Amino acid sequence: MTVPQASCRRAVVIGVGNEFRRDDAAGPAVVAVLARQVPAGVTLAVNDGEPARMIEAWAGLPLAIVVDAVRAEPAVPGRLHRLVLDHPAIGVGGPVSSHGLGLDDAVGLGRALDRMPGRLIVHAVEAGDLGQGAGLTPAVAAVIDTLAAAVLRDLRSQRSA
Amino acid sequence: MTHRRDRTLVARGLARVEGEGAMYVLVTDGRVAEVRLDIYEPPRFFEAFLRGRAFTEPPDITARVCGICPVAYQTSACRAIEDACGAELDGPLADLRRLLYCGEWIGSHALHIYMLHAPDFLGYPGIVEMAAEHREVVERGLALRSAGNAIMELLGGRSIHPVNVRVGGFYRAPSRGELAPLARQLRGALPLALDTVRWVAGFDFPDFTCPHELLALADPGRYPIERGTVATSGGLAFAAAEFEQHVVEEQVPHSTALHARLTGNGLDASGRYLTGPLARYTLNSGSLPPLAAHAAAEAGLGPECRNPFRSIIVRAVEIVCAIEEALRLIEDYRPPARPAVAVTARAATGYGVSEAPRGVLYHRYEIHADGTIASARIVPPTSQNQRAIEDDLRRFVADRLDFDDERLTGACEQAIRNYDPCISCATHFLDLRIDRR
Numbered sequence: 372m373t374v375p376q377a378s379c380r381r382a383v384v385i386g387v388g389n390e391f392r393r394d395d396a397a398g399p400a401v402v403a404v405l406a407r408q409v410p411a412g413v414t415l416a417v418n419d420g421e422p423a424r425m426i427e428a429w430a431g432l433p434l435a436i437v438v439d440a441v442r443a444e445p446a447v448p449g450r451l452h453r454l455v456l457d458h459p460a461i462g463v464g465g466p467v468s469s470h471g472l473g474l475d476d477a478v479g480l481g482r483a484l485d486r487m488p489g490r491l492i493v494h495a496v497e498a499g500d501l502g503q504g505a506g507l508t509p510a511v512a513a514v515i516d517t518l519a520a521a522v523l524r525d526l527r528s529q530r531s532a
Numbered sequence: 533m534t535h536r537r538d539r540t541l542v543a544r545g546l547a548r549v550e551g552e553g554a555m556y557v558l559v560t561d562g563r564v565a566e567v568r569l570d571i572y573e574p575p576r577f578f579e580a581f582l583r584g585r586a587f588t589e590p591p592d593i594t595a596r597v598c599g600i601c602p603v604a605y606q607t608s609a610c611r612a613i614e615d616a617c618g619a620e621l622d623g624p625l626a627d628l629r630r631l632l633y634c635g636e637w638i639g640s641h642a643l644h645i646y647m648l649h650a651p652d653f654l655g656y657p658g659i660v661e662m663a664a665e666h667r668e669v670v671e672r673g674l675a676l677r678s679a680g681n682a683i684m685e686l687l688g689g690r691s692i693h694p695v696n697v698r699v700g701g702f703y704r705a706p707s708r709g710e711l712a713p714l715a716r717q718l719r720g721a722l723p724l725a726l727d728t729v730r731w732v733a734g735f736d737f738p739d740f741t742c743p744h745e746l747l748a749l750a751d752p753g754r755y756p757i758e759r760g761t762v763a764t765s766g767g768l769a770f771a772a773a774e775f776e777q778h779v780v781e782e783q784v785p786h787s788t789a790l791h792a793r794l795t796g797n798g799l800d801a802s803g804r805y806l807t808g809p810l811a812r813y814t815l816n817s818g819s820l821p822p823l824a825a826h827a828a829a830e831a832g833l834g835p836e837c838r839n840p841f842r843s844i845i846v847r848a849v850e851i852v853c854a855i856e857e858a859l860r861l862i863e864d865y866r867p868p869a870r871p872a873v874a875v876t877a878r879a880a881t882g883y884g885v886s887e888a889p890r891g892v893l894y895h896r897y898e899i900h901a902d903g904t905i906a907s908a909r910i911v912p913p914t915s916q917n918q919r920a921i922e923d924d925l926r927r928f929v930a931d932r933l934d935f936d937d938e939r940l941t942g943a944c945e946q947a948i949r950n951y952d953p954c955i956s957c958a959t960h961f962l963d964l965r966i967d968r969r
Contacts, residue, residue, distance in 0.1 A: 389596060390596065391577075391578075391581075391596045391597075417692075418692050419692055421600075421643070422647065422659070423643065423647065423674050423677050423678075424681075424692070426674070427674075427678065427681075476658065476659065476660060479659075479660030479663075480659055480660050480663055480670070483660060483663035483664045483667065483670070484663055484667060484670065484671065484674075503577035503578075504577065505581075
């Protein structure tokens with residue numbers, strides 16, 4: 372994890388996923404692309420989506436951006452979704468995380484404990500394969516740079532806001 | 533209440549277990565005919581993936597099997613490879629390995645107690661609803677988890693899938709000064725851990741006894757965590773190298789995870805056995821450090837605990853144990869001359885066991901002379917426990933057939949959570965189904 376000085380932290384980008392579960396690695400892949408591109412004051416993190424870790428990563432920050440692979444039925448592998456929760460007061464609807472305790476649990480717990488970021492943006496990509504194995508499917512691999520660019524846009528627009 | 537004598541209940545997508553699974557219960561003519569824990573595992577991907585890789589790679593690769601217990605995978609892998617190569621850690625390096633493992637126990641047990649299991653006892657559907665009414669309690673759980681993660685971050689480089697572990701030790705050993713803030717955080721966490729024991733000891737527990745053989749590590753003079761030999765409640769005792777002579781894994785039609793069976797003279801022909809906190813505690817309660825032993829006694833745990841519902845108390849006691857041990861290890865720590873011992877590959881087979889939070893985790897590696905892995909074998913705790921869990925559920929359901937389907941399904945899910953099954957480790961993506969015919 373890249374951790375700027377606490378005093379100047381203004382945002383975190385969290386790539387959620389497991390690199391040995393095929394498209395579940397989309398979140399970490401986006402974080403890898405962003406490693407040398409994020410503006411000052413932005414923390415990059417990779418984790419498994421477990422709520423306590425999510426809350427710890429985003430608590431008190433003006434902005435948190437979560438990048439995660441999601442299951443959808445029917446799925447269009449590589450299709451992107453962007454959800455924005457300003458002063459998050461409602462749970463995350465729509466696509467669900469590929470993990471047992473999901474983002475909705477993290478948001479629910481963060482709200483109950485007053486540990487939400489000022490703004491939460493979720494970039495989700497529909498997965499084609501969440502089975503065992505390394506490597507993204509072509510449809511998901513093809514949108515990693517697009518996702519990274521979308522995250523950078525969100526970071527820049529937050530800075531200029 | 534239902535008066536049907538035949539029914540089928542299915543719980544798909546078991547909630548609040550690590551991973552996904554399903555349970556199927558068939559009730560025919562008012563009797564439990566069948567209970568299955570269905571686990572769908574793409575066959576042993578990691579074992580196949582390791583073949584041909586360098587002997588130094590398993591700690592990093594197998595750590596990815598599970599986000600909750602990566603240190604267990606790293607440790608069992610390191611121990612097996614070091615065993616094959618004739619290397620052994622001693623002094624501060626061995627202590628650092630135990631310290632890192634304490635971090636994983638604290639974090640994993642705090643997660644299970646507070647986020648997965650306690651809501652069952654307090655009547656909440658989940659942690660979010662519990663947090664709304666018991667904020668201070670949930671904050672305490674998060675603080676404990678944070679203390680565990682702090683150990684993992686300092687020694688492992690990060691709390692998930694640590695990167696500082698290598699065969700022979702670590703890439704970098706901390707200074708005493710670096711451990712000082714950690715000790716402060718752990719000293720602050722200790723009263724929270726003791727409060728946790730008192731809190732969970734006050735829950736209502738159904739009367740239930742698991743009669744199975746219990747299997748855990750034994751490490752003379754101390755509570756087993758990162759090393760030990762294997763022992764059972766029936767008196768079996770063997771080294772890691774003999775594990776596969778005593779534990780036989782078999783395919784079962786309803787699961788892609790292998791089911792383990794314990795073999796030996798005088799054992800139940802079913803081969804059912806249980807590993808994990810109940811087994812660890814029952815076989816080693818006399819080796820708990822003082823504060824943990826006192827907390828266990830205060831909580832009403834005798835020298836044995838065979839009620840799976842009370843495993844939540846054992847986990848809480850083990851958090852105290854892990855914090856106490858961590859503080860002792862930090863106090864005694866003197867930085868090693870080098871962060872790792874040299875490990876040279878040779879053609880050999882090595883065996884490693886350690887006590888993952890959910891039970892004994894066994895690794896075996898066959899290494900070629902050029903240092904590549906010829907074969908790998910990993911036996912996680914959950915696949916060892918599946919037969920015992922199914923048998924316990926069969927008896928649990930038989931005593932509750934007067935429950936309606938929804939209540940019975942919920943009770944079964946809670947019963948499964950007693951074992952903290954790490955389906956992510958044993959398998960992936962498991963669903964509860966109860967048939968009444």
